[in-house]
Amino acid sequence: MKIAGLQSSHDCSFVVLNNGIPEIHAELERYIRLKEPKGDAFKFLKENYPDYEDIKYFSRPLDIWKGGPAAWYPESTTEMKSISNKNGGKLLTVGHHKCHAANAFYSSNFDDALIVTIDGGGWEMHESEYVPATFTIWEGRGNKIVPLIFYPERQFNIGSFWANCTEHIFGLSRGYPKGNQCGTVMALACMGDSNKYYKDFWGHQFRHHGFDYTRFKKIVQKSEQEMFNVAAALQKATEDFIRKILDPWIKRAGSKNLCLAGGVVLNSVMSGKIVEEWYGEKFNNFYTCPVPYDAGTPIGAAQFIWHGHLNKPRITWEDNFTPFMGTKYSLSEVKDAIAEFDVQTEEQVGISKVVELLKKQNIISVFNQGSESGRRALGNRSILADPRSAEMKDLINEKVKHRQWFRPFAPSILREEMSEWFQTDMDSPYMNFVLKFKKEVTKKVPAVVHFDGTGRVQTVTEKDNHWYYSLLTEWKTQTGVPILLNTSFNDREPIVETPQNAINCFLNTNIDYLYFCDHNILVSKK
Numbered sequence: 001m002k003i004a005g006l007q008s009s010h011d012c013s014f015v016v017l018n019n020g021i022p023e024i025h026a027e028l029e030r031y032i033r034l035k036e037p038k039g040d041a042f043k044f045l046k047e048n049y050p051d052y053e054d055i056k057y058f059s060r061p062l063d064i065w066k067g068g069p070a071a072w073y074p075e076s077t078t079e080m081k082s083i084s085n086k087n088g089g090k091l092l093t094v095g096h097h098k099c100h101a102a103n104a105f106y107s108s109n110f111d112d113a114l115i116v117t118i119d120g121g122g123w124e125m126h127e128s129e130y131v132p133a134t135f136t137i138w139e140g141r142g143n144k145i146v147p148l149i150f151y152p153e154r155q156f157n158i159g160s161f162w163a164n165c166t167e168h169i170f171g172l173s174r175g176y177p178k179g180n181q182c183g184t185v186m187a188l189a190c191m192g193d194s195n196k197y198y199k200d201f202w203g204h205q206f207r208h209h210g211f212d213y214t215r216f217k218k219i220v221q222k223s224e225q226e227m228f229n230v231a232a233a234l235q236k237a238t239e240d241f242i243r244k245i246l247d248p249w250i251k252r253a254g255s256k257n258l259c260l261a262g263g264v265v266l267n268s269v270m271s272g273k274i275v276e277e278w279y280g281e282k283f284n285n286f287y288t289c290p291v292p293y294d295a296g297t298p299i300g301a302a303q304f305i306w307h308g309h310l311n312k313p314r315i316t317w318e319d320n321f322t323p324f325m326g327t328k329y330s331l332s333e334v335k336d337a338i339a340e341f342d343v344q345t346e347e348q349v350g351i352s353k354v355v356e357l358l359k360k361q362n363i364i365s366v367f368n369q370g371s372e373s374g375r376r377a378l379g380n381r382s383i384l385a386d387p388r389s390a391e392m393k394d395l396i397n398e399k400v401k402h403r404q405w406f407r408p409f410a411p412s413i414l415r416e417e418m419s420e421w422f423q424t425d426m427d428s429p430y431m432n433f434v435l436k437f438k439k440e441v442t443k444k445v446p447a448v449v450h451f452d453g454t455g456r457v458q459t460v461t462e463k464d465n466h467w468y469y470s471l472l473t474e475w476k477t478q479t480g481v482p483i484l485l486n487t488s489f490n491d492r493e494p495i496v497e498t499p500q501n502a503i504n505c506f507l508n509t510n511i512d513y514l515y516f517c518d519h520n521i522l523v524s525k526k
Contacts, residue, residue, distance in 0.1 A: 003057040003305050005099075005298030006041035008069040010175060013295040014045040015325070016055065020306045020315045024049060025325035025373045027295045030497035035179030041069075041298070042076035048327070056089035057309075059301035061096045061294075062123045064130055092309065094301040096122025097136040097262070098145070100292070103300030104261035105140035106307055107317050108287040113140045114253040116246065119262035119294070120159025126150055134159060137249050140259065143307040143314050148249065156206040158238060159264050165234055168213035169220055170227070178492070185231045186269055187407050190452040192225070192232030201237035239273045246274075256284045261300075263293040265432065266375060268456050272434035279424060288432035290323035290374040299373075323430060324380050324465070326371030329499055331519050334367075337499035341507065342526055349522040351467075354515055355474050358386050358484070363400060363510070365489050367502045368467055368517035372495070376431040377488035378458060379412065379468030381495045381502075383511060385485040387411060387445035392485060399510035402492060408456070409487045411448035414472050415459040417482040422457060431458040447485050458486060467517050 002023075005015045012028040026048055028039045041060070046052050058080040060069055070077045080091045094102070100117040115138035124133050126147075135151040135158065153160075162182050163174040170188075172181035197216070204211050220227040250258075258278070265271050265288055275286055289296060306312050315321075338345060357364060368380040377383070383400060385392050397403055410431050419425040423436040434456045442449045449455060462469040476482040489496045491509050496502045499516070506514040506523065514523040 001057075002051075002055045003059065003302045004045060004052070004055045005300070005302035006045065006058065006060045006069075007294055007298045008039065008041040008060065008073060009063055009294065010036050010038050011293060011295040012037055012039035012041050012044060013298055014041045014049075015299045015302050016045075016049055017302045017306060020303075020312060022299070022321065022325050024327065025291070025299060026327070027373070027494075029494040030326070030371065033493050033501070034177040035494055036176045038176070040073045040076050042073065042080055053083055054087070055083060056087040057305050058084050058089075058091045059094055059298070059305045061099045061297040061301055062093045062125065062130075063096070064123055092305060094304050095124040096297065097124055097133055097150070098147075098304060099297035099300035100261035101136065101138045101140070101145050101259075101300065102304040102308065103289050103291070103296045104259035104287065105138070105145055106300075106303040106314070107289045107321060108257070108259050109317055110140070110255075110257040110259065110285065110287065111142065112255040113257040113259045113287075114138075114250065114255050115140050115145065115259045115261070117262040118158055118242070118264035120163060120264075121153045121157055124150055135245060139255075143311065145304075145308065151245070153208065157208050158206045158241070159262070160208060161206045161211070162234070162238070162264070164211070164213060165216075169216045169230065171217070179494075180263075183266070184404065184407065186235060186267055187404075187450075188228050188231035189235035189269070190232070190450060190454070191406065192228030192230070194229075194232035194236035196229045197233035198236055201233050202240065206238075206241060235269060238267065239270050242270060242274070243277060250278060250282050253282065256282075258283045258286050260286070260288045261292045261296070265292045268432050268434045269454075271432055272454070275424060275426065275433055275435065279426070286426065286433070288430060290372065290376070290430040292432070293375070296374070323372050323374060323378055324370040325373045326497065328370045334499045334516050334519050334521065337503060338521070338523065340500065341503050343503065343507070344524045344526055346522045346524075347520060349515070349520050351471050351474050353522070354471060355478050357513060358384065358475065359478065361386055361389060361392070362512040363396060364513045364515055365502065365506055365511045366515050366517050367489070367496070367499065371497055374430065375488075376410075376458070377486060377495060378430065379460065379465045379486065381489040383487045383489050385447065387448040387483050387485040388479070388481060390446045392447040396485075396487065400491065401487065406451070408450040409448055409485050410458055411445060411455045411483045412458045412460055412468070412472065412486040414469070414476065414482040415461045417476075418459060421483065422455075428457050428459045429461070429464050431456055433457065444481060445483050448483065
C-alpha cells in the first residue's frame with residue numbers, strides 16, 4: 001500500500017511510503033536551486049514519481065491560511081481525490097504539529113517517549129476548533145501519539161520571534177529564496193556576553209508583537225562585539241524560556257526517551273542544552289529526526305496515516321529507514337553529466353586514495369547514491385576536509401562556502417569513539433545536537449571545535465552509511481583521529497541534488513576534488 005505525504009506551503013516537499021517504508025522524500029528547493037520555496041507538492045510528486053497513480057492515501061498538514069492547499073491548488077486536490085477514490089483510499093489532513101510529532105516518534109524506534117514540537121506556528125484541530133499552535137507536547141506509546149498540551153500562537157511564538165530578529169535586527173534572510181539564516185545568529189551567540197541584553201529578550205517572553213527591533217538593529221550596527229552580545233542574549237533567553245516551559249512536563253514524564261521536532265529544534269545549541277540539562281537524570285535517549293522543519297511534515301503525515309489512522313504496527317526504522325531518501329543516479333547518468341563539462345577524471349579510485357588526498361590538505365566534495373533529506377549533509381552530499389588543520393575552517397569559509405568567518409563546521413565521528421572525544425556519549429546521527437568536546441582533545445581537531453569548545457556532532461555507524469563509515473575508519477587508521485570535517489555540498493544554495501549540480505558547485509568554488517563514491521570516479525579541474 002502506498003501513502004503520499006505532501007507539503008505545499010513553504011518547504012515544498014513530498015514523500016511516498018510503501019507499506020510504511022519510505023521510497024522517496026524530495027524537497028523542491030533541491031531541484032529549482034532556491035531555498036524554501038512554495039509550490040504545488042502534488043505537481044512536484046507527479047514530475048518525480050512515475051507511479052503516482054498507484055497511491056491509495058494522500059495526506060497533508062492542516063493549513064487553513066487563505067483556504068489552504070485545496071484553495072491554492074484546486075486541480076491537484078481534485079486529481080488526488082480521484083486517484084485515492086479509485087484505489088479505495090482517501091485524501092486526508094493531519095494537524096501540523098501532529099505531523100511533526102509523528103515524524104519524530106515513529107522514526108525514533110522508541111516504544112514510548114515524551115514528544116516536543118516547537119516552530120513558528122501551525123494549525124491543529126483542538127476541541128472542535130482550529131488552533132494556531134507554536135509549541136506542543138505529546139506522549140507516544142506503541143503506535144499512538146496523544147496530545148498533552150498545545151501552546152497557542154497568541155501566548156508566544158519562538159519561531160516567528162527568531163525569524164523577526166534574524167531579519168529586522170541582523171539584516172539576514174528569513175526564508176525564500178536565500179533560506180532561513182537563523183543558524184548564523186546561533187553561531188554568533190557563543191562569542192557574546194549574554195547578560196548585557198538578556199533582560200530585554202527575557203522580558204518580552206517571545207510574544208508576537210511589541211518588541212523594539214529598530215533599537216537592537218542600531219545596537220548591532222555599532223560594532224561586531226555588540227552584534228555578538230545581542231545574539232548571545234537572544235540565544236540564552238531562548239534556552240531558558242524553553243527550559244521553563246518544559247520543566248513541569250519533564251518532571252512528570254513517565255518515559256526515559258525524549259523526541260524533538262519542529263523548525264526551532266534546528267537550533268542545535270538549544271537542543272544540546274536540553275541534553276546537558278536532562279541526560280541521565282530524566283532521559284537516557286534523545287532523538288531528533290533528519291527533517292524536523294516543515295519539509296518533514298509530509299513524512300509525519302504519511303506515517304500518521306499508516307500507524308495512527310490505519311492502526312498498523314510500528315516499523316523498526318533502524319533496519320528500514322535511511323535519511324538518504326533522494327533519487328539515486330546511475331553510472332551512465334554520472335558519466336553523461338561529466339561529459340558536459342571540461343574536467344579530468346580518474347576511475348576505479350578507492351577510499352585509500354581519498355584519505356591520502358585529505359591528508360595532503362585537499363578539500364574534497366563527495367556525491368554518493370541518494371541525497372540526504374534535511375538541512376544537514378551526512379556523507380552523501382558533503383564537503384570533507386582534515387579537521388587537524390588550524391587554517392582549514394577559515395579556508396573553507398572564505399574560498400568554498402563564501403560565508404562569515406565565525407561560522408563553524410561539523411565533526412563527523414565514528415560512533416564507537418564518542419566517549420573518547422565528547423563529554424556526552426550519545427547517538428547524534430543527523431547532526432542535530434551541539435555537544436561539548438573533552439577539553440584535552442580540542443587542540444587535536446581545531447577546524448571543527450567552535451569558539452566555546454563545542455561541535456555540532458554527527459555520529460556515524462556502518463548501518464548509517466557504509467561508505468562514509470569505511471572512509472572514517474580508514475582515516476582513523478592512517479591518522480589516529482576518528483573525525484573528519486563535514487559541511488554541506490553547496491555554496492549559498494540548496495545542497496546539490498544532481499551530478500550536474502555537483503560539478504557546477506565544484507567548478508565554481510575552490511574545492512580541490514569531486515568524488516562520486518558509489519562509482520569510484522575522482523573528478524579534478526584542468
